[in-house]
Amino acid sequence: MRDLRHQATMSRKLLAERADMDVSHLARIESGQGNPTLYVMIQLATALDIEPERFVRGLTANDLPDDIKPYSEADFRRELRRRQGPGDRG
Numbered sequence: 001m002r003d004l005r006h007q008a009t010m011s012r013k014l015l016a017e018r019a020d021m022d023v024s025h026l027a028r029i030e031s032g033q034g035n036p037t038l039y040v041m042i043q044l045a046t047a048l049d050i051e052p053e054r055f056v057r058g059l060t061a062n063d064l065p066d067d068i069k070p071y072s073e074a075d076f077r078r079e080l081r082r083r084q085g086p087g088d089r090g
Helices: 002-007 012-018 025-033 038-048 071-084
Strands: none
Touching: 002 012, 012 025, 012 038
């Protein structure tokens, strides 16, 4: 977020004003402390004149913090089979 703001040669205060949000909220997002909602991401993208998808393009589950590990359907089924053991599949 900070890099995009710098590319737009915009101060944090100006971006917060254009995005209709509190500058302290933007500061938390830029520092990685905040967790913006989809609506906030759309507000920021609009203020930066970019597509909202730019914030998430290329991200995968590997980019999540270590304490957050979602399961795909394949992961879930694999774990279920592992827990059942070889003789419990019926």
